[in-house]
Amino acid sequence: MTQDPSTLADAPPQPFRCDILTLFPALFAGVRTEGLLGKAIEDGLVELNLHNWRDWTHDRHHVVDDAPFGGGPGMVIKPDAVVACLQDVRKDAPTGMRTVLLSPAGERFDQARAQAWAETPGLVLLCGRYEGFDARVEAFVDDVISIGDFVLNGGEVAAMVILEAVSRLRPGVLGNAASLEQESHGDNLLEYPHFTRPREFHGMTVPEVLLGGNHAEIARWRLRQSLLRTSRRRPELLAGRTIAKKDAVWLAEALAAGVPITPQIPESEGVSIAVTDGYDAAAAVTTSSSGPSRGSTGDPDNFEQNQGALPSSAPEER
Numbered sequence: 001m002t003q004d005p006s007t008l009a010d011a012p013p014q015p016f017r018c019d020i021l022t023l024f025p026a027l028f029a030g031v032r033t034e035g036l037l038g039k040a041i042e043d044g045l046v047e048l049n050l051h052n053w054r055d056w057t058h059d060r061h062h063v064v065d066d067a068p069f070g071g072g073p074g075m076v077i078k079p080d081a082v083v084a085c086l087q088d089v090r091k092d093a094p095t096g097m098r099t100v101l102l103s104p105a106g107e108r109f110d111q112a113r114a115q116a117w118a119e120t121p122g123l124v125l126l127c128g129r130y131e132g133f134d135a136r137v138e139a140f141v142d143d144v145i146s147i148g149d150f151v152l153n154g155g156e157v158a159a160m161v162i163l164e165a166v167s168r169l170r171p172g173v174l175g176n177a178a179s180l181e182q183e184s185h186g187d188n189l190l191e192y193p194h195f196t197r198p199r200e201f202h203g204m205t206v207p208e209v210l211l212g213g214n215h216a217e218i219a220r221w222r223l224r225q226s227l228l229r230t231s232r233r234r235p236e237l238l239a240g241r242t243i244a245k246k247d248a249v250w251l252a253e254a255l256a257a258g259v260p261i262t263p264q265i266p267e268s269e270g271v272s273i274a275v276t277d278g279y280d281a282a283a284a285v286t287t288s289s290s291g292p293s294r295g296s297t298g299d300p301d302n303f304e305q306n307q308g309a310l311p312s313s314a315p316e317e318r
Contacts, residue, residue, distance in 0.1 A: 013172065015045055016121070018124075019051060021127060022154075023052060024052075040167060040170075053081045056085040083140055093122070098124070099123075145162070146158075189227065190230045223247065224250055227243065227251050228251060233261070
């Protein structure tokens, strides 16, 4: 009997399955119940299974580690119980699930990889401890991944990072899917700054361009703030990126003028909070209902009025 296509369209999506192999499954208690990820698990959008490979040992003391051959500090995770656990987990795993060993010696995890993994049925994550896994375990996995150039006590926190980064890209996990469209790293740029009520806080005001309702100017302001933030905080992300001429000129002027990128508390406020960088364009960029004009307070390009005077050598954008 052929199933009605309309019922297929209405069928709920298959949950994103994540099997985590860990010696400390209790660390994931909060993940199961809190925040959007906890709700996604409760709603059946994400399936989280925890496996302690100590349960796959056969000796009296359930030993999972041993001293390294060749000497050296620390203990190494034995391969036998880990691989036995992994093979049992895979028996009923859907085709296409990737197996990932977490290690500071792995390839760097990033947003592009998160997006690729979100399109798979799920992940099997192996959380290391001590000096890490016996190297032969790597023969049984698809990827060896690090979340950054630092060392943790174990892979559990890294597994939580990856699970959240990937699962939030799955349909239905976020309340507003549009939130995914303009995030940091989505277009190899850091996200622009956000503001909400109150309009004035400790002397810092919301940029007028965000209040004027001119969506084209708002979009331009946000793009340029992303470019400025990225050039200051993560300049390597801009390598090889093509930037429109007017935006490139604006960015060059902003950098030459020393335009800061974080909100700055006015001295008149007398607040004793150390601010190492000051915000820029945001604080004074404005727009009018009739649209911005060059030299008015409604022109996001007007640095002299909106950002402070430019150096005399700075070119004026036309």
